[in-house]
Amino acid sequence: xxxxxxxxxxxxxxxxxxxxxxxxxxxxxxxxxxxxxxxxxxxxxxxxxxxxxxxxxxxxxxxxxxxxxxxxxxxxxxxxxxxxxxxxxxxxxxxxxxxxxxxxxxxxxxxxxxxx
Amino acid sequence: xxxxxxxxxxxxxxxxxxxxxxxxxxxxxxxxxxxxxxxxxxxxxxxxxxxxxxxxxxxxxxxxxxxxxxxxxxxxxxxxxxxxxxxxxxxxxxxxxxxxxxxxxxxxxxxxxxxx
Numbered sequence: 391x392x393x394x395x396x397x398x399x400x401x402x403x404x405x406x407x408x409x410x411x412x413x414x415x416x417x418x419x420x421x422x423x424x425x426x427x428x429x430x431x432x433x434x435x436x437x438x439x440x441x442x443x444x445x446x447x448x449x450x451x452x453x454x455x456x457x458x459x460x461x462x463x464x465x466x467x468x469x470x471x472x473x474x475x476x477x478x479x480x481x482x483x484x485x486x487x488x489x490x491x492x493x494x495x496x497x498x499x500x501x502x503x504x505x506x
Numbered sequence: 507x508x509x510x511x512x513x514x515x516x517x518x519x520x521x522x523x524x525x526x527x528x529x530x531x532x533x534x535x536x537x538x539x540x541x542x543x544x545x546x547x548x549x550x551x552x553x554x555x556x557x558x559x560x561x562x563x564x565x566x567x568x569x570x571x572x573x574x575x576x577x578x579x580x581x582x583x584x585x586x587x588x589x590x591x592x593x594x595x596x597x598x599x600x601x602x603x604x605x606x607x608x609x610x611x612x613x614x615x616x617x618x619x620x621x622x
Contacts, residue, residue, distance in 0.1 A: 424610075428549070431543070431595055431616065431618075432615060432616070433510075433597050433599075433613035433614050433615050433616050434549060434597070434599075434613045435613070436610050436611070436612060436613075439610065477549075491537045491554075491556070491561075491601060491603070491609065492554070492562065493539065493551040493554055493562060493564075494539075494541075494549075494551065494599075494611060495551065496541075496548050496549040496550070497548065498548060
């Protein structure tokens with residue numbers, strides 16, 4: 391799986407958008423970008439994933455650059471409960487339909503602190 | 507919303523003892539994973555399991571570790587003879603087998619294993 395690079399920490403004011411960048415310059419065509427977060431020592435929580443198009447769900451938006459070498463996770467209105475470690479993970483699709491069922495390789499992630 | 511559950515939440519054991527960590531996957535999920543996280547370190551992949559056999563395992567997953575799905579519902583991780591360095595949070599994750607975009611791993615809350 392391609393390696394990802396994230397800033398070690400970021401701050402955000404409550405109510406503002408949090409934009410978390412991720413670099414994955416060696417990503418290949420069949421690799422998805424996944425975002426998870428981990429609050430304290432709880433189990434990682436899935437946020438969103440995408441291949442090449444921008445994606446949005448009830449939690450966040452994922453913006454992937456046209457060359458797919460970087461992406462940004464956007465939390466549109468950050469709250470104190472969004473304080474967590476955010477992981478950007480690249481994961482290969484292991485079957486023709488695009489389903490990924492291989493392991494997730496976690497890095498150190500970005501510690502996002504949301505301030506009142 | 508369906509959740510992955512794990513028991514026990516905290517297990518304390520003496521070095522050399524056997525422990526079994528249990529996971530109840532989300533119904534109809536067919537891919538199963540174990541990860542661990544030593545305090546202050548990254549989440550690390552241990553093993554993946556599909557169709558009653560190991561799909562992939564890491565270097566950490568040596569002969570002291572085993573996995574099984576004994577009754578078609580629970581998914582277990584056994585450590586035969588625990589070592590001090592096995593102290594960690596152990597996370598179970600499960601994934602549906604869908605030929606669609608919904609190929610996401612969902613994590614349980616974890617079991618904290620303390621080896622004395």
